[in-house]
Amino acid sequence: MHHLVEQMKQKDIRALARAITMVENDHPDKLDMLSDVFASQKNARYIGITGSPGAGKSSLVNRLISHIRNEDKTVAVIAVDPTSPFSGGALLGDRVRMNEHFTDNGVYIRSMATRGSLGGLACATKDAVRICDAYGFDVVIVETVGVGQSELDIMKIVDTTALVLTPNSGDVLQIFKAGIMEIADLFVINKADLDGVGKLKGLLKELVMMTSKEAQKTPIVKTITTENKGIDTLWEKINEHYDYLYRTEEGRKRRKQQQELEVYELIREEIWREVKTYAENERLTIKADDDPYKQAQAIYQQWKQERGRLNDA
Ligand SMILES: Nc1nc2c(ncn2[C@@H]2O[C@H](COP(=O)(O)OP(=O)(O)OP(=O)(O)O)[C@@H](O)[C@H]2O)c(=O)[nH]1
Numbered sequence: 001m002h003h004l005v006e007q008m009k010q011k012d013i014r015a016l017a018r019a020i021t022m023v024e025n026d027h028p029d030k031l032d033m034l035s036d037v038f039a040s041q042k043n044a045r046y047i048g049i050t051g052s053p054g055a056g057k058s059s060l061v062n063r064l065i066s067h068i069r070n071e072d073k074t075v076a077v078i079a080v081d082p083t084s085p086f087s088g089g090a091l092l093g094d095r096v097r098m099n100e101h102f103t104d105n106g107v108y109i110r111s112m113a114t115r116g117s118l119g120g121l122a123c124a125t126k127d128a129v130r131i132c133d134a135y136g137f138d139v140v141i142v143e144t145v146g147v148g149q150s151e152l153d154i155m156k157i158v159d160t161t162a163l164v165l166t167p168n169s170g171d172v173l174q175i176f177k178a179g180i181m182e183i184a185d186l187f188v189i190n191k192a193d194l195d196g197v198g199k200l201k202g203l204l205k206e207l208v209m210m211t212s213k214e215a216q217k218t219p220i221v222k223t224i225t226t227e228n229k230g231i232d233t234l235w236e237k238i239n240e241h242y243d244y245l246y247r248t249e250e251g252r253k254r255r256k257q258q259q260e261l262e263v264y265e266l267i268r269e270e271i272w273r274e275v276k277t278y279a280e281n282e283r284l285t286i287k288a289d290d291d292p293y294k295q296a297q298a299i300y301q302q303w304k305q306e307r308g309r310l311n312d313a
């Protein structure tokens, strides 16, 4: 067994941190470690909290942590930070940090960024979630800003996705367009102390009816995190959804689909690595101004021929 996984079994939190750093940096030895992580997974429930910047995701997670701890369960939080050099910082002056749980051993909070790997952030996040599961946390929460494809991919990892919206933000339409609506298992109207809650709720109900028959049941929960209101209901709805998933075949089906995709993604990554190494060794240069389709085909075909030649030899 990989030494980090061995150490995690002894509840060594630094081993957990190191394991996550390995996937974050796309370390060449990560696959062996991850196999052992996979085999050591317990039965954590995975929850995703997504929504626009500043919607109150971290505030909610903060409150949820307290709630979960009161039930004597342990919880890990992976805060995915897609902060780009362009938007970084400017938007985020007012953001809430989850520092208050810093000294609690039953809580682990980690933010993630990545470089390197092809699958990128979504892939690394999935691995980090599994690592937290293998360590033995009862609940793993993923916080991510819900805007692009990679966030959608991240949300496919979790059992239950809560989409956080705020009144009068215009979020709904934007998120509806981005296809995030379909992956939400429950809606949270946070900042319910502000005006426009009724209007947002009406709009949400309409959108839900339009998108799917089944989703009519998609719960809408109102929260005011600053006053600790609605958190108990939110946790209850999350649990109800989890129960539904595993009472029916839905949960198993979701994880199976996810795992199938994952196998192909791992293959893709493996091939990508090989072709890239080959191209670099052969000093094949990529010309930014030339047709990318033709260049990709040319390099791929050349690599394939080279492999064929090596196999024949
Ligand atoms: N009025 C009101 N303000 C809230 C509520 N919840 C959060 N806020 C405030 O909204 C701001 C952003 O909260 P965060 O929890 O950092 O939001 P976030 O979605 O995690 O933000 P990012 O991680 O930066 O995308 C903070 O100033 C919070 O105090 C609420 O229920 N009502």
Ligand SMILES: [Mg+2]
Pocket: 057, 058, 059, 095, 096, 143
């Ligand atoms: Mg946040």
